[in-house]
Amino acid sequence: MDESAPRVRVIGIGNPDRGDDAAGRRVAALLRGTLPAKIAIVEHDGEATALLACLDGVEAAFLVDACASGAPAGTVRRFDVTAAPLPQRIFPFSTHGMGLAEAVELARALGALPKHCIVYAVEGASFAAGAPLSAPVRTAVATIAERIRAEIAANI
């Protein structure tokens, strides 16, 4: 990785056109321009190998993704993935493709997991094509952006 490249990344994951799946990207968009310049903000489609490349060489990463675990819409969870893998009940491993949970575990196996690596998950209500964010997720997106801003101010 380029030595001058930002060593801290906020990575918002999702599909911008699939309702609440856009939550991660909305958090990234909200934070854009509000954080110190050394912090890169990335919007990402979540494909595991590209995500892994995005984590490579990074000291601290904050990843935000939508999930569908059956909890009330807008529920926000925070996971320190340096301590434990993402729980499968929230990010089930898939045989169809590899996503965030697989990317985190591959990074860990390769010794490429950032020293500080936090995942925020927000429970989605609707992932319909072309739908806007649901009201509870819109509120949650603002909450997560604020929490990441506070964490960065306190720790980074």
Place this chain on the structure above:
Amino acid sequence: MARRTITVDYLARVEGEGAFKVVLRNGKVENAEFRIFEPPRFFEAFLRGRAFTEAPDITARICGICPVAYQMSAVHAMENALGITVAGPLRALRRLLYCGEWIESHTLHIYMLHAPDFLGYSGAIEMARAHGEAVRRGLMLKQVGNEIMTLLGGREIHPINVRVGGFYRAPRKRDLAPLAERLKWARDAALETVRWTAGFDFPERARDYTFVALRHAEEYPFNEGRIVSNRGLDITAAQYEDYFEESHLPRSNALHARLKDGKAYLVGPLARYSLNFDRLSPLAQQAARDAGLEPVCNNPYRSIVVRAVEVLYACDEALRIIAAYEEPERPFVAAEPRAGVGFGATEAPRGLLYHRYRLASDGTIQEARIVPPTSQNQASIEEDLVNFVESFLDLPDDALRQRCEQTVRNYDPCISCATHFLRLDINRG
């Protein structure tokens, strides 16, 4: 020994949802079934009533791993129906896009899905702890494939820049220059991949397959060529349905394709390579020989090496295309709608992908037929299980089950692709 049954109810490390069951009686395989229970997806019905211009974007959605293959077979079939030909730099760009997909898809299968079978791991994450350098190489190599897709297709998955007649936007020469630098690294990494896979232990098993693939007068096939076999078949895409037929078997939500004489056949890297070795670049041919491959490969377990050779070829070919690229005057050839039928067959990473469309005079799709490679390989997968399992019976159950899984994964089956089909038979007694 009486009856012994090996079942895997949920096959891992394949794209989509499938299972298999092998029943043995007194040391003989009584029955082998490769079951696909992923629900049917009705793409052929979705296409009816849509404009001919929409087919590449709709069919791309059949698969997140090989969308380019669907786009390419769709545009070639449409151009066939509309009587236009795409040549020169636009044709070359299509090959370049296909190179990106082969690199991406094959590398994913080699490193993430198939190598763990040979090295004794349950999956790529476990393998990465001991083989970190190799896994990193695989991930970076796949990333170069993604970069070709992004540059030419507009994004990594489900490209949005392909249209009937060419592209919405053609890249500038200078856009391709940084890609060439990345591809030079990728070509070395691909060569290393050939060497790495060639060092695996392969069961010495072979079958006298009927190989079916495209063959072109000058090129290793991506987009164009006649459909040929090692048994003398030599036809155009328009004749495909005269020689092949699909049928619905209760155990699979994907139609089974066979030759009309009822025989199974094989599409994909092994077939493509064995029918087109002389069309590979000198570098890829030499790498194959150094890896211990003969010009014809009948051992399906060595398909992982053949895939690596094809990745090397794709890197080599991509570099050749970029070096020779001249910017086209227009990014597409205009196509006017007319009534007709069009046929297209291209080489998806997993093998021959056939499309046929019937168009109304205003270009509306009236009928669509899509035969993906995994549908065509189902019969061959089952025959491999029948033929090979008996010779592995001294293995304990777990190892035998693992060997069966490996045998299915030799095909890199793409189950989601295979279940696109139209008919759903409901028997309510």
